[in-house]
Amino acid sequence: MESIFDVIAEPNRRAILSLLVSSDQSVGEIERRLRIPQPTVSKHLRVLRQGGFVESMVDAQRRLYRLKPESLQELDAWLAPFRRFWSARVDALERHLDRMEQSTQTKRKKTTRRRK
Amino acid sequence: MESIFDVIAEPNRRAILSLLVSSDQSVGEIERRLRIPQPTVSKHLRVLRQGGFVESMVDAQRRLYRLKPESLQELDAWLAPFRRFWSARVDALERHLDRMEQSTQTKRKKTTRRRK
DNA sequence: CACGCATATGCCTATAGGCGTATATAAAGG
DNA sequence: CCTTTATATACGCCTATAGGCATATGCGTG
Numbered sequence: 001m002e003s004i005f006d007v008i009a010e011p012n013r014r015a016i017l018s019l020l021v022s023s024d025q026s027v028g029e030i031e032r033r034l035r036i037p038q039p040t041v042s043k044h045l046r047v048l049r050q051g052g053f054v055e056s057m058v059d060a061q062r063r064l065y066r067l068k069p070e071s072l073q074e075l076d077a078w079l080a081p082f083r084r085f086w087s088a089r090v091d092a093l094e095r096h097l098d099r100m101e102q103s104t105q106t107k108r109k110k111t112t113r114r115r116k
Numbered sequence: 117m118e119s120i121f122d123v124i125a126e127p128n129r130r131a132i133l134s135l136l137v138s139s140d141q142s143v144g145e146i147e148r149r150l151r152i153p154q155p156t157v158s159k160h161l162r163v164l165r166q167g168g169f170v171e172s173m174v175d176a177q178r179r180l181y182r183l184k185p186e187s188l189q190e191l192d193a194w195l196a197p198f199r200r201f202w203s204a205r206v207d208a209l210e211r212h213l214d215r216m217e218q219s220t221q222t223k224r225k226k227t228t229r230r231r232k
Numbered sequence: 233c234a235c236g237c238a239t240a241t242g243c244c245t246a247t248a249g250g251c252g253t254a255t256a257t258a259a260a261g262g
Numbered sequence: 263c264c265t266t267t268a269t270a271t272a273c274g275c276c277t278a279t280a281g282g283c284a285t286a287t288g289c290g291t292g
Contacts, residue, residue: 009125010249014194021197027269040250042270061259061268069202076199079192081137086185126281143237156282158238177236177291 004071007051012036013044017053017067024066026059120187123167128152129160133169133183140182142175 008014015034019025025033031041045065048054052071056063124130131150135141141149147157161181164170168187172179 003125003127005121005125005130006248009119009121011119012249014121017198021201028267037251038269039252039271043249046270058259061266063269067198067201069198072195072198073202076195079188079195082133082183082185082188083192085137085183086189122280128281144235153283154237155239155284159281162238174290177234179237 002047002051004051004053004074007047007053007071008075010044010047012040013048013053016041016044016048016065020054020065020067024057024064026062026064028062030065118163118167120167120169120190123163123169123187124191126160126163128156129164129169132157132160132164132181136170136181136183140173140180142178142180144178146181 008017012034016030019030019033027038027041027045030036030045031038034041036044045054045056048065049056052068052074054065055068056065058064124133128150132146135146135149143154143157143161146152146161147154150157152160161170161172164181165172168184168190170181171184172181174180
């Protein structure tokens with residue numbers, strides 16, 4: 001029912017994903033770091049699990065959660081056509097930025113000229 | 117108020133974005149192709165505009181909408197850390213192993229730790 | 233004036249997310 | 263065994279908000 005887009009639309013879930021980038025985390029760790037009540041954390045983790053973003057492994061009484069590439073890659077795939085699109089315009093953008101940079105530099109020259 | 121994630125969470129808006137990949141479109145064209153009433157289309161277009169996904173240009177009495185890279189690139193940037201994550205540990209071999217693991221499920225507790 | 237579009241209004245419905253609380257389960261540890 | 267610890271899940275309840283629709287109107291332009 002929930003698309004992968006719905007899954008990552010929720011800020012707390014994105015926060016959890018970000019936590020998991022550096023290393024796997026237990027539910028309790030997530031709970032403490034995000035300061036969210038445990039049932040709520042488990043609820044989000046469930047959504048993330050069913051969405052294919054994470055998986056859990058049993059570690060004693062705890063459960064360690066880790067990222068699963070699947071859905072993240074799916075997102076990446078969705079983005080692909082658009083990526084092709086903007087890379088076509090990058091050249092124009094870069095030329096534009098170059099001009100900006102030039103005018104910024106001239107400006108900075110002017111403003112940093114405080115050295116008598 | 118609405119994050120870029122909320123913007124693309126809506127199916128119709130994603131449909132609109134997909135339409136715009138191939139070429140710029142007028143509101144009327146979008147309306148006909150998605151079979152959505154005009155006010156609704158305009159509503160979504162507004163969200164997309166404010167989210168930095170599209171921009172409009174006046175063409176006679178019509179308005180042509182075109183993609184704008186900005187927010188799409190932002191999404192891409194958000195995805196970057198995760199991309200690093202999966203490309204580091206998911207090569208063809210591991211993908212294969214993961215499949216084996218899934219089909220044999222609940223066989224092992226701790227997988228070998230591989231840190232990036 | 234007729235188009236094409238933006239915006240406003242009103243209304244309705246569904247759903248997500250937050251909270252606290254309670255309970256089941258499984259494993260660790262005494 | 264019995265008790266913690268750690269987590270999942272289930273309620274119940276409440277609130278906000280999005281999205282759908284129809285309709286109406288304003289506005290700029292050909």
